[in-house]
Amino acid sequence: MADRMYPTAAIRMRISEASYEAIKSVLLKAEGGYILAGLCGWTQREGARGIETVLCVHTVGDTVLPLNATGCNTLLAWIEAQKWWRGSWPVVFYRPKAGDNVHGQLQQHLSDKLEHVLAVSVSDAGELAGHSIFESELTPIDSIMIPGSDILIWAQETDDEETGDPEQNKSFNQSFGSKTRRIVSHLTIGVVGVSGTGSPVAEMLYRLGVGELILVDNDHVEAKNLGRIYNSSTRDAEEARLKVDVIGDAFERNGLPTQVRRIAGTTHDPKVISELAQCDIVFGCMDTESGRALLNRLTTFYLIPYFDVGVNLQADGEGGVSVVYGAFHYLKPGGSSLLSRRAISVENIEAEDLKRVNPELY
Incomplete structure (x- = not known):
């Protein structure tokens, strides 16, 4: 596997429908303050905006862990137990809870053990959003896709939403909506x-x-x-x-x-x-x-x-x-x-x- 390239200009994540349903089933039954571990394969290329990274979640744990030092140590042990994981990117799924500082906790307990970790939140409605944590810096994950019976895409809002001529976009917006057009344009x-x-x-x-x-x-x-x-x-x-x-x-x-x-x-x-x-x-x-x-x-x-x-x-x-x-x-x-x-x-x-x-x- 090739060495990873940094910094990453764009990050996109994919999760299988089965893994997505498993993540929701486990996390949404638990209260806030718990995490679920996973591993991602990855590919990279030089794109228009710089280095583009695609992450594919290929393994998800089945046990929630507390968001504290003990839970993070158990997470590290789980990763180590996956003998074939070398080169994969660890990912942590969590259910947002008011007052939780998930990114800070992960940085505190994992930064000296892992050079890179991904944090993905799962809302009560099942919507996903995430960040990459590398050398204490947070980078938003641009989009997360579930390629299932329906193709679900959650895209990060950006400052360059309007692409192309507004007159050219008008008919598309009238048929499918401006949000769909923005997703398609990326x-x-x-x-x-x-x-x-x-x-x-x-x-x-x-x-x-x-x-x-x-x-x-x-x-x-x-x-x-x-x-x-x-x-x-x-x-x-x-x-x-x-x-x-x-x-x-x-x-x-x-x-x-x-x-x-x-x-x-x-x-x-x-x-x-x-x-x-x-x-x-x-x-x-x-x-x-x-x-x-x-x-x-x-x-x-x-x-x-x-x-x-x-x-x-x-x-x-x-x-x-x-x-x-x-x-x-x-x-x-x-x-x-x-x-x-x-x-x-x-x-x-x-x-x-x-x-x-x-x-x-x-």
């Missing part, structure tokens, strides 16, 4: 595959005003794609331009505030995995079952909501079309998978992987 969304399905998905997300779009595709535009890929031209096909560049250039010409990152790669590329791990939501628009299965595993591991989008058209090659339908799967981490839904098969995955790594044997 989301990082990945679109894997930007051809016949992915290009319109990316176009709509761009025009909705998401904060950042990460476009992933290693394929080039061909003449046969021109009727399906938004913003593509005959010149793009003649020059065999990358699809991500065709879409990315079109977005730049439009001039809307969404930031766009282009990656000419596949989900088997470590760089692609590293970038997608930073996404708040991922849309998969791929043809291959192997790629869809890998993206399903990746988003489950990093606690990312995953939308699998596809179109099936069965034609005889002579003008006859027997079947046309679209398929849209929302997959929450810890829920059912594309395999369990029989949207893909092990046999097809194995065949595609064999063709990719050993074409001759295939």
